[in-house]
Amino acid sequence: MSDKLQQEKPPLLVSRHHKSEDTIINIKEAVIGGSSHTLIAGPCSIESRAQLVTVASALKEAGLTVLRGGAFKPRTSPYDFQGLGEEGLKIMKDVADEIGLVTISEIMSTNQIDTAARYIDIFQIGARNMQNYDLLKAVGQTKKPILLKRGLSATLEEFMLAAEYILHQGNDQVMLIERGIRTFEKATRNTLDISAIPLLKQETHLPVLVDVSHSTGRKDILLPCAKAALAAGADGIMVEVHPDPSIALSDAKQQVNIDEFHAFWKGLCNSGLYH
Ligand code: PEP
Ligand code: MN
Numbered sequence: 001m002s003d004k005l006q007q008e009k010p011p012l013l014v015s016r017h018h019k020s021e022d023t024i025i026n027i028k029e030a031v032i033g034g035s036s037h038t039l040i041a042g043p044c045s046i047e048s049r050a051q052l053v054t055v056a057s058a059l060k061e062a063g064l065t066v067l068r069g070g071a072f073k074p075r076t077s078p079y080d081f082q083g084l085g086e087e088g089l090k091i092m093k094d095v096a097d098e099i100g101l102v103t104i105s106e107i108m109s110t111n112q113i114d115t116a117a118r119y120i121d122i123f124q125i126g127a128r129n130m131q132n133y134d135l136l137k138a139v140g141q142t143k144k145p146i147l148l149k150r151g152l153s154a155t156l157e158e159f160m161l162a163a164e165y166i167l168h169q170g171n172d173q174v175m176l177i178e179r180g181i182r183t184f185e186k187a188t189r190n191t192l193d194i195s196a197i198p199l200l201k202q203e204t205h206l207p208v209l210v211d212v213s214h215s216t217g218r219k220d221i222l223l224p225c226a227k228a229a230l231a232a233g234a235d236g237i238m239v240e241v242h243p244d245p246s247i248a249l250s251d252a253k254q255q256v257n258i259d260e261f262h263a264f265w266k267g268l269c270n271s272g273l274y275h
Pocket of ligand 2 (some may be wrong): 044045215240250251
């Protein structure tokens with residue numbers, strides 16, 4: 001194709017060329033994107049009502065608005081806990097309605113969409129499904145906001161084109177989340193790609209968040225990584241919280257307990273970077 005023809009291609013729907021102003025996602029009392037930051041927190045997996053009530057209450061006490069928790073879990077081993085499925089989503093809706101929080105949970109396949117839509121406010125598309133194009137098209141046909149995670153080894157171009165699939169179907173309520181990428185480094189579970197934040201903010205109009213739990217896989221460096229993300233221009237942070245991480249059914253190593261969550265939140269608030 002000649003350069004001229006290439007230039008005539010319409011700009012991507014996710015791009016700043018197509019839309020210069022920031023996309024802001026408003027959902028119930030939560031706002032994601034724009035001039036304010038959002039901390040999304042909650043357990044890796046929904047395990048029980050008591051577990052979720054403890055975490056959700058801590059979030060509410062801190063003044064947060066968005067609760068995360070997995071019910072359909074993409075686990076590396078088929079022998080590991082696979083999530084409570086619909087039962088987990090029921091618990092989540094129940095607890096969130098009672099306490100007053102917006103909910104986010106992952107769906108792994110198109111046949112989970114209708115069920116999940118009855119219980120949760122935001123669909124999460126996990127890293128392992130970033131290039132599941134049937135799933136992207138299907139959630140693009142819903143009216144729910146979508147949190148799209150960066151694939152384990154996805155380039156930023158692939159990440160943006162995955163988001164484009166959703167917008168192309170008519171759903172422009174999309175948020176991007178950097179969750180670390182595979183590198184040779186073993187000190188962290190993944191490598192947090194800080195440069196992805198200013199680049200995605202520059203190239204797209206979508207909110208950009210950073211998952212400090214899955215990117216680092218360890219809780220001792222969550223706060224500095226979250227501060228770095230905010231300094232780089234992130235619109236929000238995701239962190240995993242469990243009442244007793246030592247007995248968590250998934251990601252036990254990286255989840256913080258309630259006291260550690262409050263300390264993390266205080267650290268963010270005191271950093272002068274979170275507003
Ligand atoms: C999660 O957030 O629960 C999760 C499984 O993360 P990721 O898809 O980024 O691995
Ligand atoms: Mn997890």
